Amino acid sequence: MATPTGKPTIPMHPQAQALPDSERGWKEIPYEEYIDPDHNPYLNLHRTWGRPVLTSEQAAACRGAWQQEFGRKAPLNVEIGTGNGFFFSGMAESHPAENWLGIEIRFKRVILTAKKLRAEATEANSRICRYDASALSDLFLPGEIDTLYINHPDPWDKERWAKNRLLGPEFLDKIAVLMAPGAELRIKTDHLVNVDAVLKHIDGRPFELFARCDDVNGEGAPWDGDIVTNYQRKFFERGLPVYALRLRRS
Numbered sequence: 234m235a236t237p238t239g240k241p242t243i244p245m246h247p248q249a250q251a252l253p254d255s256e257r258g259w260k261e262i263p264y265e266e267y268i269d270p271d272h273n274p275y276l277n278l279h280r281t282w283g284r285p286v287l288t289s290e291q292a293a294a295c296r297g298a299w300q301q302e303f304g305r306k307a308p309l310n311v312e313i314g315t316g317n318g319f320f321f322s323g324m325a326e327s328h329p330a331e332n333w334l335g336i337e338i339r340f341k342r343v344i345l346t347a348k349k350l351r352a353e354a355t356e357a358n359s360r361i362c363r364y365d366a367s368a369l370s371d372l373f374l375p376g377e378i379d380t381l382y383i384n385h386p387d388p389w390d391k392e393r394w395a396k397n398r399l400l401g402p403e404f405l406d407k408i409a410v411l412m413a414p415g416a417e418l419r420i421k422t423d424h425l426v427n428v429d430a431v432l433k434h435i436d437g438r439p440f441e442l443f444a445r446c447d448d449v450n451g452e453g454a455p456w457d458g459d460i461v462t463n464y465q466r467k468f469f470e471r472g473l474p475v476y477a478l479r480l481r482r483s
């Protein structure tokens with residue numbers, strides 16, 4: 234069975250099959266998440282947590298209505314793959330006048346992020362949703378995103394896995410529609426292949442390179458007020474480079 238992102242197909246557990254698509258968020262849920270939902274505390278927890286956590290269904294219902302969800306008109310910043318949420322919660326806290334939406338596919342990481350958003354300062358201006366970023370158009374109308382952050386996307390570093398990498402031409406086409414003119418795409422990665430791919434694929438697409446940095450841990454990211462992510466710290470500790478790209482949707 235092929236999946237839209239071309240990821241390796243995994244037979245779906247019957248319990249996952251029984252869920253409506255909206256609850257699964259996407260059919261391509263990691264199999265282990267569904268082996269026994271009753272024993273995955275994070276799957277159940279994310280359903281019962283309440284704001285700032287949004288289930289896939291709740292997040293998709295906000296498409297075109299993020300300002301209503303946040304109860305105010307403010308720039309919408311999105312991070313794909315929040316991991317354990319250090320960057321996301323830190324950015325939301327240090328930019329209280331902006332709205333922040335995190336998108337994370339793994340239930341446990343949704344909850345780890347949510348725990349860091351408990352502080353009053355961030356509860357008002359941030360939401361973390363469980364969703365597969367390869368189906369991003371489910372969540373936004375054209376032009377709804379003002380800044381898009383992607384930090385250390387999964388590397389899929391073997392060539393035979395290349396089609397699974399997030400930062401490919403299809404993804405750039407998708408976000409070109411969802412980002413407002415003038416919106417920024419800010420990427421940090423430990424994987425030079427990602428840098429080369431993005432620079433190759435923006436050719437002929439409505440993005441312009443604003444800044445590039447090949448040593449974020451030494452020089453800092455090419456935007457103000459950046460926060461070190463969990464993966465970034467790991468690469469720093471190993472003395473390995475982290476790259477950054479700052480692009481503008483023209």
Ligand SMILES: C[S@@+](CC[C@H](N)C(=O)[O-])C[C@H]1O[C@@H](n2cnc3c(N)ncnc32)[C@H](O)[C@@H]1O
Nearest residue numbers: 314315316337338339365366384385462463464
């Ligand atoms: C290598 S980790 C980086 C985590 C964090 N951004 C950091 O820099 O510390 C990649 C993260 O992206 C999430 N992720 C991978 N594919 C995703 C997808 N299709 N949609 C949403 N999140 C995804 C993973 O679950 C993981 O938390």
